[in-house]
Amino acid sequence: MRSSNPVFSSLAGTKQRAVQNQFQGYPADPYSQYPSAGAVTSERPMTVDDVISKTGITLGVIIVMAVINFGIAMFISPVLAMVLTIVGAIGGLVTVLIGTFGKKYGSAAITLIYAFFEGLFVGGISLLFSGFLVGKGADAGTMIGQAVLGTVGVFLGMLYVYKTGAVKVTPKFQRIMTACLMGVLVLALGNMALFFFTGMNPLTNGGPLAIIFSLVCIGLAAFSFLQDFDAADQLVRAGAPARMAWGVALGLAVTLVWLYTEILRLLSYFRGN
Numbered sequence: 001m002r003s004s005n006p007v008f009s010s011l012a013g014t015k016q017r018a019v020q021n022q023f024q025g026y027p028a029d030p031y032s033q034y035p036s037a038g039a040v041t042s043e044r045p046m047t048v049d050d051v052i053s054k055t056g057i058t059l060g061v062i063i064v065m066a067v068i069n070f071g072i073a074m075f076i077s078p079v080l081a082m083v084l085t086i087v088g089a090i091g092g093l094v095t096v097l098i099g100t101f102g103k104k105y106g107s108a109a110i111t112l113i114y115a116f117f118e119g120l121f122v123g124g125i126s127l128l129f130s131g132f133l134v135g136k137g138a139d140a141g142t143m144i145g146q147a148v149l150g151t152v153g154v155f156l157g158m159l160y161v162y163k164t165g166a167v168k169v170t171p172k173f174q175r176i177m178t179a180c181l182m183g184v185l186v187l188a189l190g191n192m193a194l195f196f197f198t199g200m201n202p203l204t205n206g207g208p209l210a211i212i213f214s215l216v217c218i219g220l221a222a223f224s225f226l227q228d229f230d231a232a233d234q235l236v237r238a239g240a241p242a243r244m245a246w247g248v249a250l251g252l253a254v255t256l257v258w259l260y261t262e263i264l265r266l267l268s269y270f271r272g273n
Helices: 006-023 037-039 048-075 076-099 108-130 139-163 171-198 207-239 240-271
Strands: none
Touching: 006 048, 006 240, 048 076, 048 240, 076 108, 076 240, 108 139, 108 240, 139 207, 139 240, 171 207, 207 240
16 A cells, blocks of 8 residues: 655555565565575564664654754854755755665665754754744744644654554545645645745745645644554565665654644744744
């Protein structure tokens, strides 16, 4: 079952190929070329503990780099911090694209490089949305804390929803999510183009339309967790190699950062930042 998260979409594709190989008389492990070489080339199957540990390491790197960039803004140079934020945003995007289309989604290096760049971005975007750089530092910590708590709460809530089966991840659900995400992407790109040519940005200016758009993005990010959990669950059940847990960690990190950013953006609207 495919996911609208590009990282998990690739992982799901690997799982599907493994099942197809099994029915065609080939070994289920798509990374083992010959059945007789299984004892040498096979890798232990991925477990839930692998997913938890690799995701924890990935989020740990993101947090450390975010704190470092925050510290650079406070004690060295806000301008340098903003430059690093832009570098982080571009670097994170490029790394995800390489991991997805370069079939390197099981690479620890790709995941940790993404975490490095994305941490710089998270630290910088937190400074911007919290109003720290425009003299509202007293409230910055509170807003960031609220965004973190909101992100963790949504994550745990959607994990509960998935575990209880309250919402089923069906092919129809996948198609609807993909269509909605494509729609949001088109609207976001259109808003950027409008701002570039006219200076207007109705989807990010803090007005009623911007608030509605932010709420929609938060909802889509939340439901994306269901797809991510389902894709990871299927990989564990299929006996995917343990290294694939790094790909799962990358996919979850992408969704978590998106959710955190949207929650922080929404909070900034209500505080007039």
